[in-house]
Amino acid sequence: MTTSGDDEVLGRVYDARLARRLLRYVRPYRGIVAGAVVLLCIEGGLQLVGPALTRHVIDVALPARAAGVVTTAAALFALTLVLQFAAGYGETVLTGLLGQHVMRDLRTELFARLQRLPVAFYDRNPVGRLVTRVTSDVEALNELFTAGVVAGLGDLFTLVAIGVMMLVVDWRLSLAAFAVMPFVLLASRVFQTRVRGSYREIRTRLARINAFVQERLTGLRVVQLFGRERAERTRFRRLNDDHLDAHLRSIRIYALYFPVIEILTTVALASLVVSASSRVGAPGAGGLSVGTVAAFLQLVRRFFQPLQDLSEKFNILQGAMAASERIFALLDEPLESGSPSTLDARRSTLAPADVEASARVPAEGGRVGAPNAHGVTVEFQDVWFTYGDATAADPQWVLRGVSFRVAPGETLALVGHTGAGKTTVVSLLLRFYEPQRGRILVDGADIRELPLDELRARIGFVQQDIFLFAGDVASNVRLGAALTDAEVQAAAARVGADRVVERLPDGWHHQLGERGASLSVGERQLLAFARAIAADPGLLVLDEATSAVDSEAEARIQAALATLMRGRTTIAIAHRLSTIVAADAILVLHHGQVVERGRHAELLARDGLYARLYRLQVAQAAEASRPAA
Numbered sequence: 001m002t003t004s005g006d007d008e009v010l011g012r013v014y015d016a017r018l019a020r021r022l023l024r025y026v027r028p029y030r031g032i033v034a035g036a037v038v039l040l041c042i043e044g045g046l047q048l049v050g051p052a053l054t055r056h057v058i059d060v061a062l063p064a065r066a067a068g069v070v071t072t073a074a075a076l077f078a079l080t081l082v083l084q085f086a087a088g089y090g091e092t093v094l095t096g097l098l099g100q101h102v103m104r105d106l107r108t109e110l111f112a113r114l115q116r117l118p119v120a121f122y123d124r125n126p127v128g129r130l131v132t133r134v135t136s137d138v139e140a141l142n143e144l145f146t147a148g149v150v151a152g153l154g155d156l157f158t159l160v161a162i163g164v165m166m167l168v169v170d171w172r173l174s175l176a177a178f179a180v181m182p183f184v185l186l187a188s189r190v191f192q193t194r195v196r197g198s199y200r201e202i203r204t205r206l207a208r209i210n211a212f213v214q215e216r217l218t219g220l221r222v223v224q225l226f227g228r229e230r231a232e233r234t235r236f237r238r239l240n241d242d243h244l245d246a247h248l249r250s251i252r253i254y255a256l257y258f259p260v261i262e263i264l265t266t267v268a269l270a271s272l273v274v275s276a277s278s279r280v281g282a283p284g285a286g287g288l289s290v291g292t293v294a295a296f297l298q299l300v301r302r303f304f305q306p307l308q309d310l311s312e313k314f315n316i317l318q319g320a321m322a323a324s325e326r327i328f329a330l331l332d333e334p335l336e337s338g339s340p341s342t343l344d345a346r347r348s349t350l351a352p353a354d355v356e357a358s359a360r361v362p363a364e365g366g367r368v369g370a371p372n373a374h375g376v377t378v379e380f381q382d383v384w385f386t387y388g389d390a391t392a393a394d395p396q397w398v399l400r401g402v403s404f405r406v407a408p409g410e411t412l413a414l415v416g417h418t419g420a421g422k423t424t425v426v427s428l429l430l431r432f433y434e435p436q437r438g439r440i441l442v443d444g445a446d447i448r449e450l451p452l453d454e455l456r457a458r459i460g461f462v463q464q465d466i467f468l469f470a471g472d473v474a475s476n477v478r479l480g481a482a483l484t485d486a487e488v489q490a491a492a493a494r495v496g497a498d499r500v501v502e503r504l505p506d507g508w509h510h511q512l513g514e515r516g517a518s519l520s521v522g523e524r525q526l527l528a529f530a531r532a533i534a535a536d537p538g539l540l541v542l543d544e545a546t547s548a549v550d551s552e553a554e555a556r557i558q559a560a561l562a563t564l565m566r567g568r569t570t571i572a573i574a575h576r577l578s579t580i581v582a583a584d585a586i587l588v589l590h591h592g593q594v595v596e597r598g599r600h601a602e603l604l605a606r607d608g609l610y611a612r613l614y615r616l617q618v619a620q621a622a623e624a625s626r627p628a629a
């Protein structure tokens with residue numbers, strides 16, 4: 001089962017380094033913070049007005065039967081309530097605003113970072129967990145701002161204000177009321193420890209549910225094909241029950257804590273009354289007025305309320321610190337080398353859609369991959385590569401000293417058994433990974449010295465299975481490049497993809513389903529070609545699909561490919577016989593080494609690995625084209 005890994009880790013309650021870094025996100029909104037804190041202080045101060053009025057009315061106005069004073073006090077109290085309401089409203093709006101702004105900034109920064117992390121990072125980190133960073137971890141921070149820090153400061157202020165007022169009015173009564181404080185602190189401590197444990201449990205179990213649902217939905221076809229629905233339902237129910245249990249435990253802890261604090265508050269009130277009983281009406285300095293006792297009864301109630309809240313805020317703070325730790329770890333991931341920092345700074349201010357567009361538009365503002373009539377030169381010089389540790393005693397080399405040169409306009413076909421290293425050659429050329437030894441040159445320049453977007457703008461990469469984004473067909477072909485509708489349609493027409501689009505109910509505006517599931521394999525291939533030709537790159541990298549299509553579709557794809565490859569350099573992981581046979585050079589890879597190279601006829605004549613692979617391929621092609629019995 002997938003584990004939730006670092007999602008289970010709960011951080012410290014307060015970490016100065018993290019707090020300082022968080023503060024940077026708050027700084028642009030310090031006006032909002034100041035406003036919220038002022039409103040909270042006003043709210044806290046207003047809490048004292050009610051008890052003070054009560055005391056005055058009972059001790060002064062009622063004995064004197066001064067109806068006017070009582071009415072004024074009532075009016076003042078009503079005004080206090082209105083002000084409290086207004087301050088509460090303003091404070092909620094401001095803290096909400098602060099939280100939402102910080103969340104938006106963090107999400108934008110996280111997404112921009114995620115887009116620029118190297119492919120190797122995604123080999124190590126499951127997408128589900130990264131989505132959690134951008135969604136629920138950022139949300140945990142929001143709680144910190146809306147319910148946590150500002151409100152916590154407000155609670156502290158209220159506590160201090162009420163405590164000071166009580167001590168000033170009568171310190172002996174105050175001590176009687178505060179006698180229960182050690183028990184309150186003890187109860188809060190036990191509560192915090194228990195809730196912390198159950199909070200961690202809930203998070204772990206929720207992460208398991210998320211991972212399970214994501215995996216089972218992604219692999220739904222397998223689940224259905226193998227009739228695993230009932231079994232999976234049972235496993236899900238178990239996970240769900242575990243989650244429910246964890247929640248119930250936390251509910252029980254809360255259900256115990258709040259009444260305990262309530263009882264302690266009542267004990268405090270009782271001890272206050274008992275301690276006051278002998279002093280009420282007594283003459284001299286030790287005497288107490290009924291009004292003072294009444295005011296104290298109110299103050300004690302108001303004193304314990306924020307105490308309860310603070311215990312809850314403690315947990316919010318803890319969750320938020322853990323979340324921010326994970327978010328910052330992601331923000332500190334090293335970027336792909338070659339991302340120019342000036343361009344990065346410019347992009348970080350753009351919306352995601354613009355970022356995608358800017359990635360394809362060179363700095364001077366010209367069109368991507370300005371038409372290159374001759375294609376580009378690609379050269380691999382003694383390239384060694386391992387996905388693992390190159391410094392290990394016995395590195396698992398995936399490529400061992402691969403060298404080749406493709407001249408402008410030529411086509412190189414990469415062939416070899418599965419796992420021979422063909423995809424790796426292409427991944428290195430696109431700089432998804434970097435070779436540990438050797439050099440890769442494009443037009444004579446070491447690709448490590450080319451800005452990444454400049455390199456990739458020269459390359460059109462057609463994958464086995466086109467990745468289609470949610471949206472209409474036109475935007476999927478255009479992919480953010482500055483192309484007019486007419487240019488997109490002309491590009492599609494050149495590879496025959498216009499006929500695919502014409503058949504769709506809404507034509508170019510047809511909304512593609514998730515990952516384009518509504519299109520056939522052949523149709524998706526043609527759209528991939530349209531996308532590549534629209535960008536008009538000098539170098540075409542083809543990862544040909546292995547899945548067979550019918551002969552009519554195959555003929556269309558071959559014609560489209562011929563158009564696409566014309567006037568460009570092409571490096572193809574070739575599965576089509578037509579591509580291989582027509583290639584200017586064929587590179588045969590075996591366990592990461594180039595074992596044969598040459599043209600089709602030469603290699604056949606040599607009767608080596610290529611000849612064997614070719615015969616296998618011909619046999620498979622014949623098998624595929626045989627009509628089903």
Ligand SMILES: Nc1ncnc2c1ncn2[C@@H]1O[C@H](COP(=O)(O)OP(=O)(O)OP(=O)(O)O)[C@@H](O)[C@H]1O
Pocket residue numbers: 123387388398416417418419420421422423424425
């Ligand atoms: N991201 C990765 N991390 C670790 N090992 C990898 C990774 N990608 C590929 N490999 C390993 O590298 C070797 C070469 O893989 P590669 O995908 O380059 O082969 P291929 O010739 O393209 O195979 P196929 O024709 O099946 O696509 C294989 O042993 C594979 O298991």
